[in-house]
Amino acid sequence: MGAARGAGTGNLVDFRMLGPLEIYGNGQPVRITAPKQRALLALLLLDANQLVAEERLIDDLWNGCPPSAARESLQSYVYRLRKALSDIAGVALRRDGDSYRLTVEPGSRDVDRFDQGVAAASATRDAHRSVSYLQAALNEWRGPLLADIDVQRVIDERTRYESMRLTALERYVRGELELGCGGELVPELERLVCEYPLSESLWCSLMTVLWRAGRRGEAVAAYARARRCLVEELGIEPGTELQRLHHEILEGSVARPTASPTGDGEDALKPAQLPADVADFTGRGDAVAELVEAASAESAVLLIVGPAGVGKTVLAVHVAHRLRERYPDGQLYVDLGGAQRTPERPADVLASFLHALGHTRPMPASEAERAALYRSVLARRRVLVVLDNAVDILQVKPLLAAGPSCATVITGRNSLATLPVTRRLRLGPFTEDEAVEFLGGMVNGRGGGKDAEIAAAEVARLCDRLPLALRIAGARAESLMGSSLSVLAERLADHRRRLAELELDDLSVSSSFELSYDLLGNRPEAARAFRLLGLLDGPDITVASAAALLGTTPAAAETALLHLVRTQLLEPYQPGRYRMHDLVRLYAAHRAEAEAPREFVPAVSRLLGEYRFLAEQAVRVLTEEHSAAASSPRPFAGAEDALGWFDTERANLLAAIRAGLRWPECEESAAETTRALTWLFRFRGSTDEWARVNDAVLPVGRRRGNTALVADTLDELGKLRRERGDLAAALAYARECLGVRQEIGEPKGEVRGRINLGVAHHLSGSVDEAVHQYEAALAMAERIGDRLAQGYALSNLAAAHREAGRYDRAGACNAAAVEICRELGDNPGRIDALDDLATTHRAACRFGESLAALEEAIEIANRVGYVTRAANLLREIGETHLAAGDVPNAIAALTKALDIFNDTSDHYGRGRALRLLGEIYRSAGDAGSARRCWNEALAVLADLGSPEAEEVRALAAG
Structure with a gap:
């Protein structure tokens, strides 16, 4: 009944979580001693084999109060943890x-072995096997879950597992009693009632075994102890079963505590109202096991909550069939009509249930009298009640099966939070x-090959993996498309017709959502929020963003969102953040188009305005250009806060811009928001989506004659093409940008246009033309007093001198540029200037000075969260170590850089880093590792269409 240590496995790795965290790999203990690394491992183990959002890990690891550098700290812990686990097979x-x-x-x-043992015990009808399974599960227990980990998420799970263990212990003891055990259980039960003094089941078992051992006085004394514990701790008297057992011991005739009365009389009816179990029930293994296990509690109430079409009824009916043998006195079922305009009244349902249970006398008139009679009838029976599609708590409460040996399974879209x-x-x-298995069963049996699996995965994605949508999709493919999931995937890919494709016979995804939407009839602001959320295809939304979209206060917006949560049209998945599944969003957009198209433009304009303001504030914080005397409160406490907001909202920002570009009245606002985000994308790394947005913004500026917007967008597009190695396009954009800047006649803009054109020429090999542009930019910057532009021009001039071998002149330009940027407090400029200075030192073989400049630059980049720049600086540190002949440090720097490029999905940076790492391995004589790096770099760069791919191809071939 609970051994001193875990039972262990035949696996190469054993994670022992029931007690202090222990890890064994290949039979040997794995030492992880740092508290944060252990806490991180514990959190990942709780959700093993599942994706865990970085934001959630940060929140859990620091109990909701993360430090400013939490993201960087987490990445460091992940790196070390990955290294500690790297030698363990299967992890x-x-x-x-x-x-x-x-x-x-x-x-x-x-914990898996514990759960499996408990589930196996629930699934068998053989008492000996059940006890054996429970004993094996309990033998895994060494103590409270992750006893040495002190984070709230673990503490919450610890409480859950303590409850599961207690339930398993109670069932184990009852099983031993059924098998005839007696006095030999007394010592163990005495220990258990000390450990769990509020478990009436364990007190019953102790009293029973004492009675069987002829120790009647001790059994009566045990009842007194139990009563004292319950009264002192909870202020309640013992329950019916414990009092009955006490009374029977006093009278000298004891019934087994697990025995259940069979009914009111010989003629008691045994209803069997469960709908048929579905023949193709798929998956849901954890959910089924959890519900079956929970049903063992006294008067168990199991609630399944979820959105329309998610399979609540199917799961409830399946679980009910799994449980039906435990409830030989009958199973009751009712559809309460929770998604209909006229749901069932509790009084009517009670009358129906009482008739089914054999009540033949006149039915009491009031609901309260019927509920009392219902409770009386069930008090001595073992009956399972399924309440499907519940409306609210008032409808459900009178229908709960209150008998100690009964259970109730409830489904609904309403979360019934107070039940x-x-x-x-x-x-x-x-x-x-x-989802793939379900589709495969409908369309291709279990086969179909790799292509069918890929098509099934795509159909599953387009259906949001929603069971109702998948059933309709599978049926359409089977009956209308020759069992071709590929054809179905093509048709579903068009979001304009996706909902129409998900209708067949009497099944419709839209109709299912419509029932939920109709429940908002008396909540007009919630219905409006639902429609407007359909305009955005971002992953989630905050209360503040919803308030801007709705044009209301955060409190009013949150109230509207919570109504959507209650009807399962919106999901809260992080504190203050809500998300809407794609099919629901498409339905919301359809309702918006049909009911309130005039709401689109003002709503999206408000949201873009809010995002633009926050982006401008974030950039001011990052570049330290804001005035210290600013009187208004700032939305961001510092660089980490600003970048944290951008990291979290990046996808939502792009979604808002895409929405704005769909309507002419919003497109200029969308374009201005795009420009406000420029520096944030430079800090965190550009994406293909960012490039596409800028491509879409350029014609907006031209069409509206907004030359400043055109110039800024051309500037950004030139840099984006340059980053990807497309120098011809970069040069063309830079030329056009300079022309527009000159047309505007704004000197500062012209200076920057000349510098960028110079860089494009420089990278294209036209160094003389580059020097001409740099010198012209420097002269103009000095003339107008633009110190920042002077710094940038000097840095680029230094590069030209360096390439000509004039290292002293290059170094002087670099040093002047560094000083100007330091004087101005311009972090990005200072990083660039230090980087250029390091390159000059490296070219002159002054490796120590080069590394010093790079370390200073990387310190600034890390401090302000310029992650992609830090990765590129690490790559250059590796290059400097390679030039100095220090291969181990070169490899270490490149490995760190690659981790960041992978984490930020900077594919071009990753390709360049892999190329350099290959060169480092080649210099060390490791041709195999060099070729592997080059082949991987080639795949990345070729996929991006970078001209560097051919150079890497030659390296790999050589």
Whole structure:
């Protein structure tokens, strides 16, 4: 009944979580001693084999109060943890987008073995096997879950596992009693009631075994102890079962505590109202096991909550069929009509249930009298009640099966938040594997080959992995498209017709959502919020952004959002953040178009204005150009705060811009917001989507005659093409940009246009033309007193002198540029100037000075969160170490750089870093590693269409 240590596994790795965290790899302990690394591993193990969002890890690791450098600290912990686990077979820690996944082998966690043992005990009808399974599960227990980890998420899970353990112990003891055990259990039960003094089940078992051992007085004394504990701790008297057992011991005739009355009389009816279980029930293994386990509690109430079409009813009916043998006195079922305009009245349902249970006398008139009679009838029976599609708590409460040996399963879109339940399960869409398996079963059996799997995965994605949508999609493919999921995927890819494709016979995704939308009839602001959220295809939205979209206060916006959450049209998945699944969003957009198209422009304009203001404030913080005397409160406390906002909102910012570009009245606002975000994307790394947005903004500026917008967009497009190695396009954009700047007649803009044109010429090999542009820019900057532009011009002139071998002149230009940027407090300029100075020192073989300049630059980049720049500086540190002949440090620097490029999805930076790493391996004589790096770099650069791909191809071939 609980061994001193975990039972262990035959696996190569064993994660022991039930007790202090222990890790064994290949039979040997793995030492991870740093508290934060252990806490991180614990959090990842709780969600093993699942994606865990970086933001959630940060929030959990620091209990909701992360420090300013939390993201960088997390990445450092991940790096060290990955290294500590790298030699263990079957374990991998990888980044996927903005999330991490710890992959472990099945059964390698003791919590899995515990859960499997408990589930197996629930699934068998053989008492001996049930006890054996429970004993094996309890033998995994060494102590409270992750007893040495002190973060709130773990503490919450610890409480859950303590409850599961107690339930398993209670069932184990009852099973031993059923098998005839007696006095030999007394010592163990005495220990258990000391550990769990509020468990009436354990007190019942102790009293029973004492009675069986002929120790009647001790059994009565045990009842007195139990009563004292309950009264002193909870202020309540013992429950019915404990009092009945006490009374029977006093009378001298004891019934087994697990025995259940069979009914009111010989003629008691045993209803069997459950709908048929679905033949193709798929997946949901964890959910089924959790609900079956929870049903073992006294008067269990199981609540399944989720959005329309997610399969709540199917799961409830499936679980009910799994449980039906435990409830031999009958199973009741009712659809309460929660998504209909005229839901069932509790009084009518009670009358129906009472008739089904054999009540033949006149029915009481009032709902309260019927509910009392219902409770009386169930008090001595073992009945399972399924309440499907519940409306609210008032409808459900009178229908709960209150008998100690009964259970109630409830489903609904309303979360029934104040209803006390044994287990509340929030049901989400299928996992990808479950969705693919489900589609495969409908369309291709279980086969179909790799192409069919790829098509099924795409259909699953387009259906949001929503079971209702998948069932309709599979049926359409099977009946109308020759079982071709590929054809179906092509048709679903068009978002304008996706909802229309997901209708067949009496099934419709839109109709399912419509029932939820109709529930907002008396909540007009919530209905309006739902429609407007359909305009945005970003991943989520905050309360503040929703307030801007709606043009209301944050408090009013949050109230509207919470109404959407209650109807399962919106999902809260992080504090203050809400998301809407794609199919729901498409339906919301459809309602917006049909009901309130005039709301679009003002709503999107408000949101863009809010985002633009925040972006401008974030850039001011990052570049330290804001005035210290600013009187208004600033939205960001510092660089980390500003970049944290941008990292979190990046996808939503782009979604708002895309929405604005769809309407002529909003497109200029969208373009201005794009320009406000420029420096933020430079700090964090540009994306293909950012390039596409700028491509879309350029014609807006031209069409509206906004030459300043045109010039700024050309400038950004030139830099984006330059970053990707497309020098011809970069040069063309730079030339056009300078022409527009000259047309505007704004000297500062012309200076920067000349510098950028010079850089494009320089990279294209036209050094003389580059020097001409740099010198012209420097002269103009000196004339108008633009110190910052002087610094940039000097840095680029230094590069030209360096290439001509004039290192002293180059160094003097570099030093002057560094000093100007330091004087102005311009962080990006200072980083660039130090980088150029380091390059000059490296070219002159002054490697120590080069590394010093790079270290200073990387310190600034890390301080202000300029992550992509820090990665490129690390690459240059590696290049400097290579030039100095220090191969180990060169490899170390490039490895760090690659980690950042991977984390930020900077594919071009990754390709260049891999190329250099290959050159380092070649210099060390490791041709195999060099070729592997070059082949990987070639794949990346070729995919980007970079001209550098051919150079890398030659290296790999050689």
